Amino acid sequence: MRWGRRGAEVTAAADLPRTALELQNVSHAYGDRPVLHDVTLTLGESRVGVVGANGSGKSTFARLLNGLVVPSAGTVLVDGLDTRTQLREVRRRVGFVFQDPDAQIVHPTVAEDVEFGLTNLGVPADERARRVEDMLARYGLAGHHDHPAHLLSGGQKQLLAIAGVLVMQPQRVVFDEPTTLLDLANTRRVARVIDELEQHVVVVTHHLDLLTGFDRVLVFEDGRVAADGAPAETLRWYVDRLS
Template sequence: MRWGRPGAGAAGTAPPLPRTDVELREVTHAYGDRTVLTGVSLTLTESRIGVIGANGSGKSTFARLLNGLVVPTAGTVLVDGLDTRTQAREVRRRVGFVFQDPDAQIVHPTVAEDVAFGLTNQGVPAGEIARRVDEVLVAYGLDGHRDHPAHLLSGGQKQLLAIAGVLVMAPQRVVFDEPTTLLDLRNTRRVARVVDGLEQDVVVVTHHLELLAGFDRVLVFEDGRVAADGTPAETVPWYVARCG
């Protein structure tokens, strides 16, 4: 079953989510005197996009640009024509973001409260919040932990909670920044199955290359630029050879 928008019902019965179109135009980004991305121009329309590269290559900054967590020092990022610099709130309704470390994303004491946080901020009615929270907790196997202290969950459960907190907001695209780096093999596989089953478009930054099998497109970052761009069969072997 693919799990997408709350209330969408079983796979095949709900209308598909609209596709997101993300465009980067000559994007450069620097932290002080350190430039981490230079002249990146891309259009992202595919359903499954992977992002790989060495540590410090710029891939995490690239990921944060996609929903306005970071705005470019120069150039423009557009999501369905919305500028992340001036329309960040609307952009974040369309593009969700899951951090590498779920503790950076968990802000409320209990599991159910944490999932409800974003909906409450949006002013969603209480009854609708309760329904959507219940639905997403069941979808990710967290319904038995709804009143459990969020920070006492296992590492795998915390990552599922972080994902649930994003998915309950019903974005059209979800960006994952190294979602399995802190997980053991069992939970890595569990998160991979979750990502594979999403109705939403996804962008996954990862060092676990096997997660990208079946993806539509993989970008390889090197020294702040896109060094390769193609299918996994084209770019992953290129990257592996480059690392060797």
């Protein structure tokens, strides 16, 4: 591992591919409250985990990756596309799954909610129908086509939120604490879903077991990347830090 400011490992962008998520000297504040400080990273790996205490900046970092948040300073690039000026194309490439699926489910029935993004993209009706049915079958929701979305269980709602993102066929998916509100059985189910995805993923989580088999883990602390490296070593560092 290589270590930088405050003993943190820092990964240089030099030899990583342009088909990547890049943060260049990124800082962000909400009003007078700074939450991220001068973060520079290039993420080209298939599986990236993000951990840190509440208030460490990790959720703001996640929202930067598809333009839900635009940095106060610096630049965020997705495959070379600037989230400030090319937001529509960025969001075609990067899907986002929220911690609370109720923040993401906007339509009254299950099928309508999955179809919503495809309608906005102008996908033809027959293609929309096929893709919606495929997603519902894939995530065990085929029998809930016309079911009121708000009456689903918590686990089903999270699967619906995931289906609504994946039906858009993004190249990457960012998950912001996707299992925090779930019981153990549904946590394991969502973990399997993430594990089986073909897309590149970034997963922000307090559940460290979700990151088994990942390529890289970032630890955020006080708005900075405090450690960055292979999961086993980085998570050991993080757990020791909490002791």
